[in-house]
Amino acid sequence: MKTFDIVVVGGGGAGLYAAMEAMKTNPKLNIAVISKIYPNRSHTSAAQGGVNAALANTAKDDTVESHIFDTIKGSDYLADQDAAEVLCRDAPGIIRELENIGTPFSRLDDGTIAQRPFGGAAQPRCCYCADKTGHTILQSLYEQCLRKGVNFYNEFYILELSHDNGRLKGIIALDIKTGKIVPFNSRSVIFATGGYAKMYWNRSSNAAGCTGDGQAVAYRAGIPLKDMEFVQFHPTGLRKSGLLVTEGARGEGGYLFNKDGERFMSKYAPNKMELGPRDLVSRSIETEIREGRGYDSHAGKYVHLDLRHLGADLIKTRLPQIRELSMYFEGVDPIEEPIPIVPTAHYSMGGIDADNDGRTIMKGVYAAGECACISVHGANRLGGNSLLEILVFGKRAGHAAAMEAQENDPSPITESELQRQHKYIRGFHHHDKHERYGIIREELGKNLADNVGIFRTKALLETGYENVVELKKRFKKVRVFDTGDIYNTNLIQVLELQNMLDLSQTVAMGALLREESRGSHTREDFPVRDDENWHKHSMFEYCDDDICVSSKAVTMGKYELQERKY
Amino acid sequence: MKEVKVISFKVFRYNPQADAHPYHDTFEIPVEKGITILRALDYIKQNIDPRMSYRSFCHAGICGSCAMTINGATKLACTTQVWDELKNCVEENLITIDPIKNFTSLKDLVVDMDPLVEKLEKYTGWVESTMPDKELGKTEFRISPEEFKTYDSATDCIFCASCVSDCPLMNYDKDYVSPAIILRAYRMNMDSRDSASEKRVLQIADEHGILDCRQCNRCSFVCVKKIPIVDAINHLKQEAVKQKNQGLNMLEEKKKISP
Ligand SMILES: Cc1cc2nc3c(=O)[nH]c(=O)nc-3n(C[C@H](O)[C@H](O)[C@H](O)COP(=O)(O)OP(=O)(O)OC[C@H]3O[C@@H](n4cnc5c(N)ncnc54)[C@H](O)[C@@H]3O)c2cc1C
Numbered sequence: 001m002k003t004f005d006i007v008v009v010g011g012g013g014a015g016l017y018a019a020m021e022a023m024k025t026n027p028k029l030n031i032a033v034i035s036k037i038y039p040n041r042s043h044t045s046a047a048q049g050g051v052n053a054a055l056a057n058t059a060k061d062d063t064v065e066s067h068i069f070d071t072i073k074g075s076d077y078l079a080d081q082d083a084a085e086v087l088c089r090d091a092p093g094i095i096r097e098l099e100n101i102g103t104p105f106s107r108l109d110d111g112t113i114a115q116r117p118f119g120g121a122a123q124p125r126c127c128y129c130a131d132k133t134g135h136t137i138l139q140s141l142y143e144q145c146l147r148k149g150v151n152f153y154n155e156f157y158i159l160e161l162s163h164d165n166g167r168l169k170g171i172i173a174l175d176i177k178t179g180k181i182v183p184f185n186s187r188s189v190i191f192a193t194g195g196y197a198k199m200y201w202n203r204s205s206n207a208a209g210c211t212g213d214g215q216a217v218a219y220r221a222g223i224p225l226k227d228m229e230f231v232q233f234h235p236t237g238l239r240k241s242g243l244l245v246t247e248g249a250r251g252e253g254g255y256l257f258n259k260d261g262e263r264f265m266s267k268y269a270p271n272k273m274e275l276g277p278r279d280l281v282s283r284s285i286e287t288e289i290r291e292g293r294g295y296d297s298h299a300g301k302y303v304h305l306d307l308r309h310l311g312a313d314l315i316k317t318r319l320p321q322i323r324e325l326s327m328y329f330e331g332v333d334p335i336e337e338p339i340p341i342v343p344t345a346h347y348s349m350g351g352i353d354a355d356n357d358g359r360t361i362m363k364g365v366y367a368a369g370e371c372a373c374i375s376v377h378g379a380n381r382l383g384g385n386s387l388l389e390i391l392v393f394g395k396r397a398g399h400a401a402a403m404e405a406q407e408n409d410p411s412p413i414t415e416s417e418l419q420r421q422h423k424y425i426r427g428f429h430h431h432d433k434h435e436r437y438g439i440i441r442e443e444l445g446k447n448l449a450d451n452v453g454i455f456r457t458k459a460l461l462e463t464g465y466e467n468v469v470e471l472k473k474r475f476k477k478v479r480v481f482d483t484g485d486i487y488n489t490n491l492i493q494v495l496e497l498q499n500m501l502d503l504s505q506t507v508a509m510g511a512l513l514r515e516e517s518r519g520s521h522t523r524e525d526f527p528v529r530d531d532e533n534w535h536k537h538s539m540f541e542y543c544d545d546d547i548c549v550s551s552k553a554v555t556m557g558k559y560e561l562q563e564r565k566y
Numbered sequence: 567m568k569e570v571k572v573i574s575f576k577v578f579r580y581n582p583q584a585d586a587h588p589y590h591d592t593f594e595i596p597v598e599k600g601i602t603i604l605r606a607l608d609y610i611k612q613n614i615d616p617r618m619s620y621r622s623f624c625h626a627g628i629c630g631s632c633a634m635t636i637n638g639a640t641k642l643a644c645t646t647q648v649w650d651e652l653k654n655c656v657e658e659n660l661i662t663i664d665p666i667k668n669f670t671s672l673k674d675l676v677v678d679m680d681p682l683v684e685k686l687e688k689y690t691g692w693v694e695s696t697m698p699d700k701e702l703g704k705t706e707f708r709i710s711p712e713e714f715k716t717y718d719s720a721t722d723c724i725f726c727a728s729c730v731s732d733c734p735l736m737n738y739d740k741d742y743v744s745p746a747i748i749l750r751a752y753r754m755n756m757d758s759r760d761s762a763s764e765k766r767v768l769q770i771a772d773e774h775g776i777l778d779c780r781q782c783n784r785c786s787f788v789c790v791k792k793i794p795i796v797d798a799i800n801h802l803k804q805e806a807v808k809q810k811n812q813g814l815n816m817l818e819e820k821k822k823i824s825p
Contacts, residue, residue: 024699037621038679040725041629055706097703102693102759104714104721111708129721135628136721143692154683177672207624240600243626298598328627328645331600438612482617484583487673490616 001412004186005029005405007171008398009158009214011039013134013387014369015192016141017394018358018401023148025402032184033145034156034173036209036492040142043194043207044390047134048246049118050126051387053091057108058115062123064088071385072559074120075378076519076529078227078537081557083374086356087385090392095127098391103140105129118384119247119278126384131246131321134387156182157492158213159421161189161221161365162413168364169410171217172421176492179485181421183413187405188364190397191218191352192390195370197231199500199507200345201445202300203453205237205244209496214371216499218352219506223360225540226373226552228350228503229510232381232520233454235281237344239302241329245341249305249322250274252314256285257304257338258293264303279380279520282343286454295340304338343454347386349377349520350507353539353552358397364408368397375537378554379519425480428494433479437494440471440478444497444504447471452508457525461512468505475501506540509547514538531561569599571659573648575606577618578664580671588671590662591615597648603663604632604643620675627790630724633731634675635664640728642790666731668740682727682746689743689769691750694762707759720753720798722791729785729795741774745785745795748776752798755805764809771806779803 006022008015011033019033033039056062067088072079099105099113106114106129118126129136145152155176162169162183170186196212198204219225236245250256256274258264268284269276276284285303288294294301307315307322312335315323319334326332326339351373358366358374369390376389451464475498482490516530517523541548572594580588593610601609604622611618621631625644632643637654643663651661669677685691697707729745736742751770755763770776776799785795 037623037629037631038683041623041631043624043629045628045724046624046626093703096706099706100697100702100759101695102754102757104717104757105709107709107711107714109711111710112706130718132628132722135724139721140693143686146687147692147694154680207626207629209623241605241625325626328647329600329602329625331647331649436612436616438616480616482619484581484617484673486581486583487619487676489619490611 001183001185002030003410004032004170004184006031006188006190006401007184007186008033008190008192009171010042010192010194010369010371011035011142011152012042012192012194012369012390013044013138013141014390014394015039015190016138016145017391018190018192018368018398019150020141020144020148021395021398022402023150025399029402029405032151032153034153034158034184036155036157036176036213038154039152040139042138043210044138044387045135046207047387048131050116050128050133050384051095051137051391052118052121052125052382052384053095053127053388054088054123054125055092055095055113055115055127057112059123059125062125064092066122067091067125069559070121071376071382073562073564074380074382075376076380076564077535077561078375078378078518078554080375080555081559082555083356083376085557087376087389087392091388094391094395098137098140101140101144103129104136118382120382121384137387157495158193158217159495161217162417163221163362164411166222166362167410168362168408169413172413172417176487179488181418183418185410185413187408187410188366188401190358190401191365191367191371192369192394193371195348196500196503197345197348199444199504200242200448201441202240202242203237203342203445203449204242204345205234206345211496211500212348212371212503213496213499214367215352216502218360218365218367219502219540219542221362222542223362223365224353225506226350226353226537227375227510228506228540229514229538230349230379230520231345231507232347232349233279233282233343234346235278235285235343236305236341238326238329239297239340239342240299242344243325243329244344244346245305245322245325245339249307249319252318253310255306255309257306258288259295260293262293264288264293282454283522285343289342290455297340300342302340302342305341306338307334308336308338345449347381349373349375349379349381350510356396357400358393359400364404366397366401368393379521425491428478428480428491429483430479433477435474435477435479437478437497440474441497441500444468444471444500448504448507452504452511454522456511456521456523458512461508465505465508465512468501468508472501472505506547509549510538510540513549535561570596571649573597573652574660575610576660576662577675578671579618579674581673599649601648602644603634603636603646603648603651603661606648607643607663619673628724630726633666633726633728633790635666635731637662640666640731640788642726645790666727668731668733668736669727679727681740682730682744685744685747686750689747689751690762690766691747691754693754693757693760695759696761697759709758713756713758716756717753719793720749722793723749724791726790728788728790732784732788734782734784735778735780739774739778742778743770743775745799748802749793749795749798752802755802767802767805767809770802771810776803776806777810
């Protein structure tokens with residue numbers, strides 16, 4: 001069996017940057033990228049808005065310092081200040097590098113990269129390519145990886161991190177096209193598998209596969225997760241699918257109405273109205289719905305985002321994407337009807353605990369991108385900072401792994417490990433199994449949205465946690481009906497569900513324990529931030545199917561704790 | 567006011583481990599207004615037949631996974647409304663769903679995409695920057711908004727392969743470079759940061775190349791991102807003809823010199 005120097009798990013922005021940088025650092029290394037979908041289809045492509053870097057092209061007086069401060073303040077002071085500093089200092093260089101290798105950024109008249117304002121930033125520092133920023137960045141990285149001859153294993157699904165009492169051996173994956181279980185012996189492994197916000201299922205803006213697989217695999221192998229309770233909600237998701245209606249709709253003057261025809265934001269933000277900050281608007285919509293002033297439907301409760309008063313011309317010229325989206329996915333033309341919307345789970349701040357070069361506690365194992373928690377976003381990430389994170393820390397992890405891979409001499413993955421996986425998978429076909437994954441998945445999403453959602457209380461969270469435990473029990477009876485080997489998506493969806501269940505238990509547990517409100521985490525029974533008791537990271541370790549919880553200090557720097565006000 | 571119709575879906579099925587030949591299965595399900603073809607397939611998979619396989623990921627028209635032949639035309643399942651499709655049905659309320667054309671089915675609606683990805687490599691589907699590696703990240707190239715405009719629309723391509731599915735040339739020459747790859751070549755060649763345009767033109771002008779295209783315009787017509795692919799083809803075709811002629815002249819020259 002050949003041994004790889006680096007196996008990158010995940011072909012999104014973080015994974016591809018890591019692979020590209022590792023090839024650049026040492027072209028002789030034997031590097032593989034495994035990805036459950038073709039890398040160019042990764043969820044990075046969904047990012048429309050842009051990526052932050054203090055290039056000072058649009059605002060000449062912008063500085064890296066200002067970016068650092070915005071990031072720390074935005075995080076509600078839970079970000080590690082050294083990590084936030086790395087993020088913002090590396091930013092201009094990394095955006096220029098992306099530009100240099102061909103990413104098509106939108107331009108200013110002088111030919112430099114254009115930048116626009118974005119939420120929570122003091123200056124217009126968000127670099128973009130029209131409304132397809134993530135898509136174009138992902139394509140550029142994928143193309144450069146092809147150019148450099150990276151070995152891609154497309155449609156391979158990671159099952160397990162193989163190690164011997166904490167000594168890395170590699171990973172075990174399922175070849176989706178053939179059903180074979182394949183060992184990847186490797187000196188190092190970089191997790192770059194993206195976020196876990198899809199556990200909220202129909203109440204999530206994420207792709208179907210943003211199921212936190214890497215986090216769950218690392219967690220089960222004994223690597224701690226951090227700050228899992230922090231999940232960001234976006235105020236305007238489509239009712240049926242949770243898909244995102246971008247802020248542009250409200251920016252152009254859209255109104256929010258409840259079922260009594262009341263423009264309810266007047267109660268919550270009389271001045272800013274619909275243009276209040278994301279978390280405030282989300283909480284306001286949620287309050288309306290909870291107090292019975294939302295509309296009801298087969299696909300859940302919702303309120304209206306009304307654009308009709310803006311007129312057909314403006315909608316067609318300035319908001320064509322949003323119009324298309326609501327016609328495609330709700331069957332509603334906003335020129336004629338209001339759009340049914342509801343807040344939607346959007347981004348996962350928590351993830352695999354890693355240092356500023358992506359190192360985890362297991363030697364040779366790294367994490368980068370949304371699946372990692374470095375932590376630069378703390379309790380709340382700023383728009384435009386997550387694309388930046390995946391690039392900066394993807395690159396740093398790729399470099400570190402390339403420099404350190406030779407230090408490790410992994411022992412081979414054994415046949416019995418493969419057999420165990422084989423047996424485990426076959427077990428799902430057993431005839432005494434009767435539960436359907438689709439039902440558990442929907443119940444999980446609903447449970448999380450109802451009990452571990454935007455507003456949290458002890459009672460709700462206890463229910464939410466118990467429901468997860470109950471669903472985990474039922475999962476043991478889930479049946480995979482497709483017994484074939486080739487492209488068995490029935491099996492993949494069941495395996496993804498298992499990962500969501502394991503992680504959602506940590507999300508609910510973390511939310512229950514954290515008795516304060518900070519960033520995205522709102523406890524109605526503890527409405528203020530409590531720095532004395534809770535200015536710390538939550539840590540989750542896997543102990544025999546149970547969770548061991550501990551905490552870790554936040555790395556401070558020159559910015560003192562302050563109240564977060566906008 | 568919930569509007570619901572009962573609709574049948576006639577879906578292509580093939581599992582090479584079990585079936586000697588492909589066949590079609592028909593599923594009858596209730597569909598509310600506003601539901602996409604992909605969500606209808608999800609409903610069938612979740613409630614009727616979990617064995618049915620198809621690719622899907624973002625559900626938002628950006629990842630390019632779910633191109634299918636719906637009522638005979640190639641479309642993204644996730645951006646196609648079931649109710650809109652009813653007017654394209656041959657038999658009332660019966661929607662047919664097949665894999666994209668010009669690819670081999672691995673299982674049901676899932677096709678083997680590797681031949682197309684291999685062409686991306688064969689035809690230099692990346693920018694070869696004029697900037698040396700060690701200079702990267704130090705300064706920006708200056709690119710005019712006008713230059714950006716020349717390839718803006720081409721960078722919308724999500725590689726869903728709808729154009730490949732409907733290209734009549736692909737039908738009898740699987741090795742044909744394909745519209746998606748020509749579009750990439752165009753996008754790279756218009757970029758002033760790139761240094762490989764001549765190489766690329768030579769590659770696509772070779773056998774199974776761009777000169778075989780008869781400009782039927784199908785690719786632009788089916789493109790789910792409405793990219794005018796045929797304009798890119800026209801542009802590169804002229805380049806290719808120019809280079810080919812130059813090449814021929816050079817050959818002639820050579821013949822003259824070496825008796
Ligand atoms: C709608 C939307 C809009 C957004 N807009 C912005 C924005 O404007 N600006 C911004 O900064 N951020 C934005 N974000 C956030 C940002 O896009 C993501 O945080 C980021 O793209 C994540 O990148 P990644 O590389 O970590 O993961 P991903 O791009 O999700 O890639 C994950 C990779 O891991 C692979 N993988 C996963 N599981 C497995 C497995 N089991 N086995 C093998 N491979 C696996 C996948 O195949 C994929 O290749 C947005 C997010 C959403 C949902």
